[in-house]
Structure formats: C-alpha cells, structure tokens
Amino acid sequence: MTEIPGAAEYGIDIPIPETEIEDLLSVGPADVTAPEELSFCRNVFVPLTTACRYTCTYCTYFDPPGQASLQTPEQIRETVRMGADAGCTEALFTFGDDPDDRYTEIHEQLAEWGHDSIHSYLREACEIALDEGLLPHSNPGDQTREQMAAVADVNASMGVMLETTADVAAHGGPRAKNPGQRLNTIRNAGELGVPFTTGILVGIGEDWRDRAESLLAIRAMHERYGHVQEVLVQPVVENERWRGGTPDVGTLRRAVAMARYCLPADVSVQVPPNLAPAREVIDCGVDDLGGVSPVTDDYINPDYEWPALRQLEDIADHAGVPLTERLPVYERFLADDREREWVSARVRERIGADDAAGQRYRAVLDD
C-alpha cells in the first residue's frame, strides 16, 4: 500500500495496492482504443479572483497581495451576458485558492460588498450566471465540505485538479499545496453529490509511479461515489514563472493511455487543446476537448490562445470522429433513471425553463 502525503491528516482512506500501480505502469497507447467521438463545451472564463494562498512555481495565474484582482458583479454580469449571447452554456469560474489573511484588500472589498468569504461571493456570481443564462462550473481550489455545500446547488458541476499525489518541489515554499487536501475536496464533492472534474498535471516533478498512483486515487474516489465526470491529462507548459520544460509527446501519449485504461468508460479523458498537441494523443483514448470560448481568453494560461471552434473540428476530422457539444454537467447526471439526485432543483429548473437559455441547453442535450 502507498502512503499519500497529507492523506492521514484529512482521514483519506483509499488503499492503492502496489500490484495495481505495477499493472498500470505497464500500460501504453497500444493497450487502449481510440474514441468514437469527441465532445466539447462552449464556455466563458470568469477569473473571479487572482488571489491565492499558494505559490506553485509553474503558475502564472496568481497575483501577490496588493496586486490581486477581484471581479465586480457588473464585470461578471457583462461577461456572462456576452457568453449567453454568443451561444455558450457554461460560466467557468476560476480562482486562486482561498485568499489568506495577506490579501487584506480582497477581504475589505468583499466585506464592502456584504460578503465574509470568497465562497459567499462565489454564490452571488453563480446566481448572476444562472440569471443571465449560463450554467456555472466553479473551480475554486481546495474546499472544505462547508464551503462546497454553500455553493453546490448553484453549480451544474465543479472541479479541482488533483495534479499529483506526490510531494513535489513545484508545490513547495512556505505555503505548499497538499495532495491529501485535494483528495479531501474530491471526497467532499462525492459526499455532496456534485458532478466533478479533476485531473493530473504532467511534468511538475512527479515520476511515472506518481502518475499511476494519482490516476488510481481518482478512480478509487469515483468507485466510492460515482461523481467524477472527466479527468484532464494536462501537460505543464513553459511561462514566465516555469522554465522546467514541458513533457514530450511520447510522455503525454503514455499518460493519456494510462488514464483511459484505468478509468471506467463513462469517465471522459480530456486534454486541453491549447496546451497539448491534441491531434497526436486522441488515439490514446481522449474523448473530450474541454471548454472552448468564443468570448474570453484562457486566463489560467494567457500565453496560450484557445483554439477556435474550427480548430476543434479539424482535430475531430483528423481523428475521423464526430465532434459533439455537451453541457458543463455530463448528460448521465441528468438522466431520469439515476439513483441519486446529482443536480439541484435550481439548476434542473434552469435547464428545463421555457426561455432562450433553457432552449439553448436542451438543444445541446438533443445534439
């Protein structure tokens, strides 16, 4: 059995036998089949705040205290309205991780707007998106069960990247991210019945054994709760803070094949085509290309433009498969024969509404 850093601290009990790790380490592209179709989602990026309590060395998203931004309700409304007008279905709320006490300006601004936490403000942001005709998918970093419960009913789905179960120097420094805490967030989603997106980040100092362990940890969480809808296999990319290189295509192909091999068929494997050579890895089991935005930049990786929709079609054509649109919550979580209510009455009501937004959502479901 392996010992995941931080797991004991958070009471994470997911035994991963060495034999399963060894089995997965023997998997390569020849052991998986190519997908029958590729999906994507039309979204707008809303970078709610760039404040983050961590300082991951590969990340250009976070700003230090005094420089971090916080979008106003008016900015949020303007962006999501543009997205709805452009035919999007998803408002992707991105964050740093829970701003700590160093971010006094952020906390003062939140207080001025009547919020005692970033999660309280996230709830208002999600309400704006629902009102304007987009389904929220929030990725606010690590969340306690109480934080997630405060916003679960106004999100169609949520997410956090596990990245890796290993203790890597790239997460180091005085405020290091903790794999056990990430797994705790994924477990919270399972317990609360939130359809969830997670994934691994490849090339931040982890080795092949760590990649196998990370994928098996995600699978174990999904086996327990059934809530994981997609798993990203994302390569780290060079930027002004990261000069550690990016994984080569062969590495990415093997990592994608391992993900496809170990995850159940109903969990999608996604590569972000603005960060990875998607054409060269689709046959390793990728069946989703993530979100594409006709309106906003990819604020997480601003140096890398989102490919236009035409480029996604080219990737699908190259793979010889159809490209289909999906909602931010995968359709199986909306099915009538589900054993568990995965989507809140509030979100379900929006999808069924007899207005332009409801018609747009249902047109995607009928696609």
Ligand code: SF4
């Ligand atoms: S990767 Fe996420 S947790 Fe790490 S510094 Fe960037 S925003 Fe914060």
